[in-house]
Amino acid sequence: MRRINFINPFGSVAYDEIIQKTLGHYCADGTEMVVTHLENCPPDIDFFYNKHMIEQALYEEVMRSEETGFDAVIVGCLYDPGVRVARELVDIPVIGPLEASFQMAANFGYSTMVLTDHRKAVPYLYDEARLRGQGNTVKGIEAIDWFVKDMIHDRAAVARDVVNLSATAARKLGAETVIMGCTIIAAIYQEYLMEGGKPAEVPILNPNLLALKMAESLADLHQKGAYTLARTGFYMKPYGHFEAEFKRARRIWNASKPDFSSQ
Amino acid sequence: MRRINFINPFGSVAYDEIIQKTLGHYCADGTEMVVTHLENCPPDIDFFYNKHMIEQALYEEVMRSEETGFDAVIVGCLYDPGVRVARELVDIPVIGPLEASFQMAANFGYSTMVLTDHRKAVPYLYDEARLRGQGNTVKGIEAIDWFVKDMIHDRAAVARDVVNLSATAARKLGAETVIMGCTIIAAIYQEYLMEGGKPAEVPILNPNLLALKMAESLADLHQKGAYTLARTGFYMKPYGHFEAEFKRARRIWNASKPDFSSQ
Amino acid sequence: MRRINFINPFGSVAYDEIIQKTLGHYCADGTEMVVTHLENCPPDIDFFYNKHMIEQALYEEVMRSEETGFDAVIVGCLYDPGVRVARELVDIPVIGPLEASFQMAANFGYSTMVLTDHRKAVPYLYDEARLRGQGNTVKGIEAIDWFVKDMIHDRAAVARDVVNLSATAARKLGAETVIMGCTIIAAIYQEYLMEGGKPAEVPILNPNLLALKMAESLADLHQKGAYTLARTGFYMKPYGHFEAEFKRARRIWNASKPDFSSQ
């Protein structure tokens, strides 16, 4: 059995249910997936200051996941927030849905693109595509122009926009598939399909789903001793003096962590 | 249960056993993997004329795999021979170990490289890295300078070369991990590890293993209706007149297929 | 005198005449060009399975061309089918019209693009542009959306589409010239010009013509001992054991080659 923690990196319970609802069906035999969210951080991640504060809370949750026996974690936001830093901290696989989507996209079509929520995210994703896209096959990034906090309240409108805008964007950019560039939009669209909605004309890749599959694969390898992260460069872990310093920093942060529960 | 056909794209039984031996342990619960090889084609794939003739035989085997109920196929050679053409022909996932390795490599380290068998393969893999590698993180291609047909008979020497040359090559190119650029070398090295051999200094990615995990993931999605290949461009299927023509061509090939059993 | 074999890589006589008619005029003094086609393969190349089967037949024709004293061969399709594999097999120059067009395009304008027949070919040509285009000056690929087998029967419509769509596409992509991305469209357009048709607004590069000139150049160098292909890497020839194996494979294929003449 493999245990996977799908962490919604938002200081809000609002998105947990829809993720569980739309993803649970696709778990492989032997997968136990829990969907959690964060405390001690803002409810939304759209702006970078919030993203940064959320990531600090996320690192704790990732480390706790390893300590409590999870075999892999998924960070459930298309910014892949904190994914690479978190890998410095734990030995279990840490999966970002954007990276997983870029990695698996070529199995679904020759080329792809990202249709994200808001246009502030477009340049960020463009950089990610350059650093992590496969070959030159990510044809571009477009935005549907919704913020996450609004879309959860008007799911029908979001699904309708996905259906219409994904085909238009794919045609404009010459992409054969579309990565749904927001985990919540992806879940809303998946729910729409589960309720019998008509699919978009272009194949839409659900990043939650691809992250789940990548997490299962790496969790298996991890359990069988075949997953090790290179620790000689980018993912070098603090050692000696630096390890002590890291532990102190973690302790201090936990002692003083921001309290978002109060008004 | 998912059924996966690992096809050794060689007209030879010589490599089936070692693949089964070194890969079976890593199958997930619910995976039934069979290891097969081809008929009606040359025994080796090192030169491009042979590779082409092998691919023609491979297409038949891939189509037969779909017809007999496999959920995914793996084409077991680092040239990923015929992988993209085969996707034109069937609706089940077709996995190439090189592509799967490029896709999953970032989970094992910031950057990677390929250490292949013979130097004839180096430029071919360099092109593949450009078309399918992630970002700019494939640092280069080096060769260990063995041909497949020789290495199967001197496995200890091959494993020794892998251990020594992978660390040297990674240092030279500044790569954090090494993709073992030949499915047979990878299997030999895996066998060496299983027999207690000391691992190389640098993390070595076994492409067979990564192909297996990618195949399991996509087989699951396929079984649950979440795997569809875009058919509007590169992977468009023959239709109308072209479908009839394709069926005739296949029939003719099968009627006259080269007989490699004699001599 | 230099002898050049322009091979139409189709199992059909349908295209030979128009190539001869539209290309003969441009042969240099001392060039003898014959236009041939293939047997033992499908009539069309649009889908990749057919392309593969055609290439197998093509290799025979290329090898026979060398054996019968040709100084160069041209493979007359914009996929450049089998060009690189064929170079493994013979010592005479093997020319692909797409590669020749990419190579000579900068002499006709700062930048170029490809206007191909059908949209299935677009991603294939995009990869070719990346691997073989000059600098970053291939601005993109567009399709005119005809299949080869249809266009030969409605040449006026094809020529009209070329005139209209090439200017539109060049403007859209910011390209100064257009490579006509199909040898048959190119021939139809050339015939249209020979019959007094009004040229497109943008300079159109005829890949047949550029392939012919490249073939003449390399044939000359070959005759004077100044053409040798590097055999140490990508184009290494089978040797020793592998040469014997290659000869056997060729013999077996010839003994059993598919018979497309029958119904």
Place this chain on the structure above:
Amino acid sequence: MRRINFINPFGSVAYDEIIQKTLGHYCADGTEMVVTHLENCPPDIDFFYNKHMIEQALYEEVMRSEETGFDAVIVGCLYDPGVRVARELVDIPVIGPLEASFQMAANFGYSTMVLTDHRKAVPYLYDEARLRGQGNTVKGIEAIDWFVKDMIHDRAAVARDVVNLSATAARKLGAETVIMGCTIIAAIYQEYLMEGGKPAEVPILNPNLLALKMAESLADLHQKGAYTLARTGFYMKPYGHFEAEFKRARRIWNASKPDFSSQ
């Protein structure tokens, strides 16, 4: 008069003096530069967890700089920590020495490279070079293999290593200049030069100095109303609901900020 805050993004006073000493001489007429450091964060930045925690403290310092009338800030570490997020928060220019060095390097030679402190930083800087380097003229990244906390205590050895390794690395990579890839190494080398040390054979770019000049330029433009950051995409500021949320998050962080002064 322009006021510039050079922030050492370390929770330590150890580096302030050497920066002031080696940079003050180069201030233009009318520049008042203060060198500060951070509280509420770890003393070193080498590992990414620390870097993240430092950045959170840095944002406060950057916002305070704007509130107290600075015309520009420099974030004094070659990771350019927090530079892009900080630009979301303030309207004064925020300068990163790595980005400034990439931007100005072409004035010092055709090509450049980065010689950084420790090899963990190499892949990080490689990504930065791709995202922010000019053309293809950043030839690579090498490490001198010192951690910042050690080098401050053995300055002579550091300067000696700079002199020797920069020439070797530039020759190896074919770079005409070397960006000193650590603000503290750069300061130590500058101090060595001020004390009469013999310069390295290859021109070494001091990122502190280039950041200072860039800060002066942008501070001038800011004072004269000619500096505005595009707020429509990447640097969009929180507005409406998001602005309120941002202010609350900042308030909460300040109320609970980690206390690094205690044991």
Place this chain on the structure above:
Amino acid sequence: MRRINFINPFGSVAYDEIIQKTLGHYCADGTEMVVTHLENCPPDIDFFYNKHMIEQALYEEVMRSEETGFDAVIVGCLYDPGVRVARELVDIPVIGPLEASFQMAANFGYSTMVLTDHRKAVPYLYDEARLRGQGNTVKGIEAIDWFVKDMIHDRAAVARDVVNLSATAARKLGAETVIMGCTIIAAIYQEYLMEGGKPAEVPILNPNLLALKMAESLADLHQKGAYTLARTGFYMKPYGHFEAEFKRARRIWNASKPDFSSQ
């Protein structure tokens, strides 16, 4: 005090006044900027033959600038005419406004583009963007389709076109800022702003201004001994025999220089 020569690389006095008028306000304390133009060359630079002849005259002016004590020169045209050759000739900084704009653009927004005067310049600037743009953030080049000699006589129309076309072009290309791709258009637009004109919707970068700031920075470094150009490669100076030859060539050119004053 730093002395800067802003050279209008045109054989015409027509543009000096507007540059002085629109740039003087932005000089830092201690900057003395003079605006000059060339003799012995054509009045316009739009076509490459003229550009070449202008560059020959420019080299003299750059060398004279160094000889008469200027601390930096700016070559005031977006072709950056002669900038790199001029660096071979003198030890003071030579600034091109296009390069300076590419270098400083990231301080004004995530991405940029160039809006130039005439479409002949578009491919030239596209090459420059590839060789000298930062990262991949120059999104493209568009033309406003005016020639310099015409625009000076209809400034209102030029300013109106800038306001309208810059927003359109930025939207089309997905650029967050626009580099005004002609020093004279930039000056006309600046004058329009100074006379109370409403700014364009997208931030427009004035290359004259960015060149001025870069010149001031490098002039300061030059005065304090911290500016040296690498002389081991691209910018190697003629020495020994070659120095004598260079001096003779310069002498001969000065003795026979073209006389453009006559009819």
Place this chain on the structure above:
Amino acid sequence: MRRINFINPFGSVAYDEIIQKTLGHYCADGTEMVVTHLENCPPDIDFFYNKHMIEQALYEEVMRSEETGFDAVIVGCLYDPGVRVARELVDIPVIGPLEASFQMAANFGYSTMVLTDHRKAVPYLYDEARLRGQGNTVKGIEAIDWFVKDMIHDRAAVARDVVNLSATAARKLGAETVIMGCTIIAAIYQEYLMEGGKPAEVPILNPNLLALKMAESLADLHQKGAYTLARTGFYMKPYGHFEAEFKRARRIWNASKPDFSSQ
């Protein structure tokens, strides 16, 4: 018959004979090639100031070539000096040996590199490779470290260096062929071969030869009305007012052209 002017872009007769001697043998039937050099310019082109002055003289020679009935010109130096500007001026093909070598290299091997004369040329050629090289297959640039004026007097040493250094450089860079990066070195090496010298281990591409073949091809097309340069962008010709201005500039230059014959 096609007439080709091979222009040695040096103000010296020193190189004409060796070019004629080593190239004449390869002319196709019907080719009349003359080898000329320039007046009114320096004897050497190694430094950029000289190169610029030489180019001005070259434009005259190119225009005169068209006026006197040549069908194509070759500019015989690996800098391809003035090639692109010259295309603005005439309607006959203008061939640069570097560009022709990049264009034809893939016919001789998978990848290539340039081995040039002096290291000052290395970065210049690196830029050219990026702008004009095919795909990513130009593996790098190395220098043999001779200046042209010296090598003509010690041909044996030059040939020996070519033989030794080309193999070393190709191995280091992983290139399958070597473009001899100097027309004079290429001629010296060709002469050495003609005198029975043992070839280098790696195929060496003679740029003179490839330029000749490209010139013949384009001259043929030009004669038959199939060569036209796109005049809508980069190669737009001066028209209207600009044409008059161009003619005046040319007239003035001719009236005052530098006199290099005198002491």
